[in-house]
Structures are given as structure tokens and as C-alpha cells.
Amino acid sequence: MGYDTQPKASHFVDGQYIEDTSGAVMEVVYPATGAVIARLHEATPAIIEKAITSGRRAQAEWAGMMGVERGRILRRAADIMRERNYDLSVLETHDTGKPMSETLYVDATSGADALEYFGGLAGSLTGEHVPLGGDWGYTVREPLGLCVGLGAWNYPTQIACWKGAPALACGNAMIFKPSETTPLCALKVAEILHEAGLPAGLYNVIQGAGDVGRALVGDERVDKVSLTGSVPTGKRVYASAAEGMKHVTMELGGKSPLVVFEDADLDNAVGGAILGNFYSTGQVCSNGTRVFVHKSIKEAFLKRLAERLGSAKIGDPLDETVNFGPMVSSSQRDIVLDYIAKGKAEGARLVCGGSVIAGDGFYIQPTVFADVTDDMVIAREEIFGPVMAVLDFEDEADVIARANNTEYGLSAGVFTRDISRAHRVIGQLQAGSCFINSYNDAPVELPFGGSKLSGVGRENSKTAIEHYSQLKSVYVRMGDVEAPF
Numbered sequence: 001m002g003y004d005t006q007p008k009a010s011h012f013v014d015g016q017y018i019e020d021t022s023g024a025v026m027e028v029v030y031p032a033t034g035a036v037i038a039r040l041h042e043a044t045p046a047i048i049e050k051a052i053t054s055g056r057r058a059q060a061e062w063a064g065m066m067g068v069e070r071g072r073i074l075r076r077a078a079d080i081m082r083e084r085n086y087d088l089s090v091l092e093t094h095d096t097g098k099p100m101s102e103t104l105y106v107d108a109t110s111g112a113d114a115l116e117y118f119g120g121l122a123g124s125l126t127g128e129h130v131p132l133g134g135d136w137g138y139t140v141r142e143p144l145g146l147c148v149g150l151g152a153w154n155y156p157t158q159i160a161c162w163k164g165a166p167a168l169a170c171g172n173a174m175i176f177k178p179s180e181t182t183p184l185c186a187l188k189v190a191e192i193l194h195e196a197g198l199p200a201g202l203y204n205v206i207q208g209a210g211d212v213g214r215a216l217v218g219d220e221r222v223d224k225v226s227l228t229g230s231v232p233t234g235k236r237v238y239a240s241a242a243e244g245m246k247h248v249t250m251e252l253g254g255k256s257p258l259v260v261f262e263d264a265d266l267d268n269a270v271g272g273a274i275l276g277n278f279y280s281t282g283q284v285c286s287n288g289t290r291v292f293v294h295k296s297i298k299e300a301f302l303k304r305l306a307e308r309l310g311s312a313k314i315g316d317p318l319d320e321t322v323n324f325g326p327m328v329s330s331s332q333r334d335i336v337l338d339y340i341a342k343g344k345a346e347g348a349r350l351v352c353g354g355s356v357i358a359g360d361g362f363y364i365q366p367t368v369f370a371d372v373t374d375d376m377v378i379a380r381e382e383i384f385g386p387v388m389a390v391l392d393f394e395d396e397a398d399v400i401a402r403a404n405n406t407e408y409g410l411s412a413g414v415f416t417r418d419i420s421r422a423h424r425v426i427g428q429l430q431a432g433s434c435f436i437n438s439y440n441d442a443p444v445e446l447p448f449g450g451s452k453l454s455g456v457g458r459e460n461s462k463t464a465i466e467h468y469s470q471l472k473s474v475y476v477r478m479g480d481v482e483a484p485f
């Protein structure tokens, strides 16, 4: 392979790459070929200790800097990321298997947006003056201290930036642990931040599986944990963080509804359903995997969907004309194949796809099931792969109740030309991130996150500042103190 994916060392701590070869070996596999493209070591207790002590040391000084100075560094890092977008996209494609036709547009670019946005906000993080009769009070917005970020494997660059940018803007330090499946990209984020002038120790990246994450979350010197991952992991991490009463952000999974009414623009609705099920080979937490289609247009919808899926270009993700790549790993492919088998066994109608694609890579065909009913496993559980379930409906109130009949609440979408209905329906759907005549947009300006089991807190937007800072209240008495004795 012409492209060197092996990083200088496994971890980036206190401003430099470091290695401890006594840590267990982690092999990084390129999902398109199954080839091992890098060998890293899991963080040992010594590496974890260095990440924590350097983070705490650096944070004290960083918090004392002016916000505009912190922001300038983040915005410089955003510029470097954009300049290197091509190389970062190639690395993201190797790490995840997502095609270059995606990574060139939504990974380093989205990370750069977060760095730019929160860099811009850093100088505006103030408290307020509160008049209290003759006395008065004021609030001070303070950083939380040392934050830990734990990433999923689907968007390694984006997640590293979505967590790092607001944390750093608010004056915190961050230790980021990427998923062991995709450990490469976050190292580049750390490198770029330090090149942009970030003082050593403020953004440390250490590798490892759940054990390393557990050690970080359980350490009393850590003040906040932000996880992007599955609901079961979220429950474990939330419980562990609660032991130390730590702040948390939980961005977890979903089984989101996408409702297509009979008056929808058919091609737009089909396009939304494609984006909401097959982008990143279906490995997107907010995907609208329960597609409720009005019975009167169901067959037309399925026909148009099958036609458009027929033109998907599946293949080498480094070929920029390819728009559908492999699953991230053989184990994730097997999980998805198991769900496809369950869909068939439960009697759903296979409209297209359903099979593995022969070869060394972890490819599965884009798969659509129709005539899915609410009780089928493929309509209830998050699959996290390219499997769309199409369900029929006839009545608005009924579809809203069915859409909400899930323990998840990450996203929801509606396609209709009736603007009153669009807002009425969205108003009743229980989800944090919603879409009208669109699906899966995630600009940094809008809050992103879920309700119910899909999460706690929000990423992006001004709201994220609330999750990486806390208010100190100060009461100021102008006169004498009147004590009872």
C-alpha cells in the first residue's frame, strides 16, 4: 500500500507521540480489504497516569488564558484541518472503510467546523450581573476541569473534534480515547491542535478498548465524561460516572422513525430514506431505519427506491466515484447479517439486497425489507448497518403513536408538502434531532443529541457550552451583615 497508515506511536500525550510496547497489541484493519494497516499498543497504567497528570497540569494554566486566545488556537487548527482535508479523508477512509465520496465532505470538514465555531465562541463565555435590591450578585462561567471523551468507530475525526472543541473552548483539558476499531484519526486531530499552538497536555489521545475507558471514567481526577457509543455502554459509563458525581454527555444509539406522507415529493422522500439508511453503509446513530410510508404510495416508493439503489456504486472506497463502502469490521458485518436473517425468518418481504458481497472486504448489499411490522426484531433493535425497514400506515395519529413506541429517541423525520402537518407531527415525535423534508443534516450550529435511552445532553451549538462549563454564583452585600445574635 502506497499510503503510510502506521502512526509514529500509539498515543499522543503531553504534546508528543509516546509508546509503551508493554501494552497489548491492537491491529488496525482496513475494512475494504481485511489487510492490517497499522499496529498499536493499548495504553498501560503508566500511559493513563501521564495523560491524567499532564491534562490536569495544563488545564490550570489554560483556564487562566483569555477566551480569545484559546479561540484563536482552535480556529488556527480548523484552518490546518481544512488545508489537509484530502490527506485526513484518506486516513478516515482507511480507518473506517467509508468512501472518499463521503470522507472528503463530512469528516475533517465537520471537525473543522466545530473547531471554528467553538473557537469563535471562546471569547464570549461570560456570566451575568444580577441586581438584588441594594446588593447584587454575579455569575462566573468556569470550566469543569479534566474531560474524558470516548468515541464510537463510525466518525472518528468528527467525534474527536465535536468533543474536543467545546471542551477546550471552555478552558478544559481533554483525554480522548477512540474506539479500538478506529484509533488512527484522533491522533491527527491531536497533532494538528498542537501544531496550531495548543499547549502540551490539553488534548491527549490514548488507545485501548473498554478497560482503558473504564479506568479513565473511574478516576477521581476526571470531572466529565462524554461518550458516543451504544446504549448498553452508555448505561455502564453513566453509572460509573455517577459514583464520582461527574458531568456526562451521552450520545447513544437509536431506531429512529422517518414518516413519508402521501403528499410527499416522492423523489425527495426516497432520497431522504437513502441518506437515512445507507450513508456510511448505514453506520449512523441518527439513521431513520423505521421508514413509515403511507399505504397509498408504498409500491411507488419501493419501486423508485429499488431503482435508485440499483445505481449505488459499491466498491473500493478510495475510488472517489464509489458511494457505498464496506462495514467497519467483520464482526459488525456478522451482526448485520444476523439481523437480515431474522428479518427473513420473521416474514418481512426482501425488496433488494440481503447478501454479503464476496471478497476480502466486509461488504454487504444495501438491503430493504417491506411489509415490516412493529413487533419484528428488525423494527425494534438498532442494526447499525445498511438495512431499511419499510412499514405501512394510513392514519396520522396512529403513525405518531407507533413512531414513538420505542425506548429510543434520537432522531425523527417527516416528508410532506403540508407545512401544518409537518410541524404538527414533528411536534409530537419524541426525539432530540428532527428533520422536515430532509434527513441526517448535522450542522454545528444546531444542537445534536437524543431523548429517552438515546442520550443525555447535547453536542454542538451554543448549548454544548452548558455541558462543558459550570456557573459559580457570587452574592455581594453592599451594607452591614445583620446576624440574629
Ligand code: NDP
Residues within 6 Å of the ligand: 150, 151, 152, 153, 154, 177, 178, 179, 180, 181, 208, 209, 210, 211, 212, 213, 214, 217, 227, 228, 229, 230, 231, 232, 233, 234, 236, 237, 250, 251, 252, 253, 254, 284, 285, 286, 382, 384, 410, 450, 454, 455
Ligand atoms: P460502544 O458503545 O461499543 O463503544 C463506545 C466507546 O466506549 C468505545 O470507545 C469503547 O471502547 C468505549 N467503551 C466500551 N465499554 C466501555 C466501558 N465500560 N467504559 C468506558 N468506555 C467503554 O459503541 P461502538 O463503538 O460499537 O459504536 C456503535 C454505537 O455507537 C451504536 O450503538 C451507535 O448508535 C452509537 N453511536 C451514537 C452516536 C450519537 O451521537 N448518538 C453517533 C455514533 C454512534 P472500545 O470500542 O475500544 O471497546
